[in-house]
Amino acid sequence: MNNHAQNLLVHFRHAEEIKAESLSYKSVNLSPRQLFDLELLLSRAYYPLTGYLGRDDFEAVLGSMRLADGTPWPMPVSLDVPAPLGESLTPGDKLALRDQEGFMLAAMTVAEVWPADPVREARAIFDVQDIASHPGARAHVRQTAPFRVSGAVVGLSLPPHVDFPEMRRGPAEVQAVLQQRGWRKVLGCQSDALLHCRHKAMLRQAATDAGASVLLLRAVGDAMAEGAGHFAGIRCARIFADAFPKNLLLLNLLPLPLRTAGPRQALFEALVQKNHGCTHSLVGGRHADPMPPDAPPLYPVGQAQRLVADFADETGIAMVPETPMDYVEEKAQYMPRAQVGPGMTVKHIDAAEFRRRLEFDLDIPDWFTLPEVVAELRAVFPPRSRQGFTLFMTGLSGAGKSTLAKILYVKFMELRTRPVTLLDGDIVRRHLSSELTFTKEHRNLNIARIGFVASEITKNGGIAICAPIAPYASSRNEARSLVAPHGGFVEIHMATPLATCEQRDRKGLYAKARAGIVKGVTGIDDPYEIPEHPEITLDTTNLAPGEAAQEVLLYLEREGYLA
Structure with missing residues (x-):
């Protein structure tokens, strides 16, 4: 297909032939990020590209924002694949490109395969040396699979979109x-x-x-x-x-x-x-x-x-x-900043203030945004008093998480303002994560599952009370990222010291750990990463359970979650 075609899609009859042949192809299910690139390749939004960049073009784009022939093109459009697939591919192979459900969208003829170098790539694409300083660079490193594959692409169908x-x-x-x-x-x-x-x-x-x-x-x-x-x-x-x-x-x-x-x-x-x-x-x-x-x-x-x-x-x-x-108040209109003179009153609402006004159901003036936009946002994102939210407790075993969670569950049920779900650590382990061990990988997976369930509860206007140990900051951050787009996320650090938790030791866990009977106990032979910026910190050494619950309720009232 030539570069001047309207898109890279083949005739539907040819598409049926390719699908029949694809039984012998290797295949890969594309991530949402990769599906976007494929759609823009097939639609020719990425003209003059007719497939995924080869290594020479890829390196030229990183270094000079041009293809190897000098054509301006600043972004390396490449297909990254998992190690088992990358190691098995050779030039000339046919690769079926499928969506998340396995529907075949395109076929690729493999030209080159080489190891990805996401850190070096991120530094070039985002023009930074410190990967941690740039969210896009961090995402690139985190999301990139181990191998890159180049080759021409023929499309059978654009990724389907039901919306709009x-x-x-x-x-x-x-x-x-x-x-x-x-x-x-x-x-x-x-x-x-x-x-x-x-x-x-x-x-x-x-x-x-x-x-x-x-x-x-x-x-x-x-x-x-x-x-x-x-x-x-x-x-x-x-x-x-x-x-x-x-x-x-x-x-x-x-x-x-x-x-x-x-x-x-x-x-x-x-x-x-x-x-x-x-x-x-x-x-x-x-x-x-x-x-x-x-x-x-x-x-x-x-x-x-x-x-x-x-x-x-x-x-x-x-x-x-x-x-x-x-926006100049005296003129009642927006003006170029360079034309705003001395003595003129400039009014401004930034994104954080706009979000605060939505969350607390406060006035948003017509000069800032269209009233219809405000109405749409208020319909979809209600004020905090009607939002769902998640209480995410974290702390050592024996810190008081389960006790506080049960008291809060009762309090919220008495208030009867929202549906309430209790996701206690032991309950989740029994019903949601029974096959998981206590390795770091499985602990993170357990918290990811809790975060997902809490996000669904929050999204639908409920209260999720989560009470796992959650020893690692990365998994707690992931849970926050899952919940926060849909409502409130309140991290509660149960900061009760290890000595107090050992004195309580209702499960006999610490005694077994000290005796060497069990391994991987948080606080003994497995680390607990203290939260840096929790919304609430509670030490139940000298704080009764009812008093701790009152602290949480007062915080929720101050922040507008309880009317």
């Missing part, structure tokens, strides 16, 4: 709409964040400066994994788009989650926008920077704009700088 199909146009479809509307100049803008009135003013200003209409590409992830936030975000984007004249802005969904790779990502987005028919690309001063707006940037301000502008002659897409806008 009318907004999931491929590049060719987008270009057809742009031509139908007579848009000769098109400004590309990509975002996965909520857009408010400031963004509306900024987009209008940028469109005016470029003399262009706007293609707003809403970057989206996996609907099933992201849950209510995914759907609310897209509905809010549609409300935002509807606030523009129809001949000024077109909204389209793009399965390309932001990597926060700074200038390199800005150039990558510009090329993807070019492949959708854009002539201009909107680039922020801190484009794709992982640091929050009120923190020092990781990348120099303006570097992304300079990079996209430097490549403009080769890429054919012009850079339009984002104009910072402020």
Whole structure:
């Protein structure tokens, strides 16, 4: 198939032939991240690529943001696979690319196989030496499988999407709409964040400066994994788009989650926008920077704009700088920051304050965001007093976790405001993790299971009371990351000292550990990593169970979870 085809999908009759042949192929089930890359390859959003990059192209992209032949391309699009599969593949092999359910989407002819080097790759992609300092770099290292595979790809089907199909146009479809509307100049803008009135003013200003209409590409992830936030975000984007004249802005969904790779990502987005028919690309001063707006940037301000502008002659897409806008009370409108004069009153609400107002059901002014956006968010994300939440207790055996959990269970049942579920450590071990041992790997898996169940309870407006030992910070953090998108997560460190826990020793666990009868007991011959920033810390040495429960209830009341 040539580079100028509308996509890399074969005719359906040829697809049936490939499926029949694929019985002899090796196969791999792609992760959500890999499915996004495959979809954009097949749809030609990644033009001129016709498959996964070979080693020479991969290294050239890392080093110079160009393919080996000099063509600008800043992001290494590659397929990483598990070790057993990578070790078994040889050039010429056919590889079936399948979704999570095993449905075959594409076939790949293997050209090269080589070991991945995720740390070196992350340092190049994200332009950092300290991997821990960059969330995108950390994710790259954590998610990358041991081997990389290159080769041409032929598509049988795009990954299916049930949600919002009318907004999931491929590049060719987008270009057809742009031509139908007579848009000769098109400004590309990509975002996965909520857009408010400031963004509306900024987009209008940028469109005016470029003399262009706007293609707003809403970057989206996996609907099933992201849950209510995914759907609310897209509905809010549609409300935002509807606030523009129809001949000024077109909204389209793009399965390309932001990597926060700074200038390199800005150039990558510009090329993807070019492949959708854009002539201009909107680039922020801190484009794709992982640091929050009120923190020092990781990348120099303006570097992304300079990079996209430097490549403009080769890429054919012009850079339009984002104009910072402020709301001026005296003018009752947004103005370019450079035009705000002395004595003018600038009003601002940052993301944290906006989230606080939603959580506590406080007023959100119309000058900040569209009332319809607020209504959508309030419907999907109720205030804390009506949210689900998780109480996650952690501490040594005998610290008082189970006793406190049972008291709180009774208190919440008496309040009758939400469904309540008790996930005590012993109960979970008996019913959910009976096959697991007490190795570090299995302990982490046990906490991951607890976190998943708690996230489902929280998502559906309930209270999950979790009381495992949870000795390792990494697994506690994972549990938080599972729950926090859906409601409150309150970590309670039961800081009762080991000496007190040994005196209690209701299960005889410590005595057996001291006698050498059992091994791997937390606090004796297995470490307990003390939580660094728990919401609540309780030492039950001199604190009665009822008093400890009252401390928790008072915290929940102060934080708005109990009306």
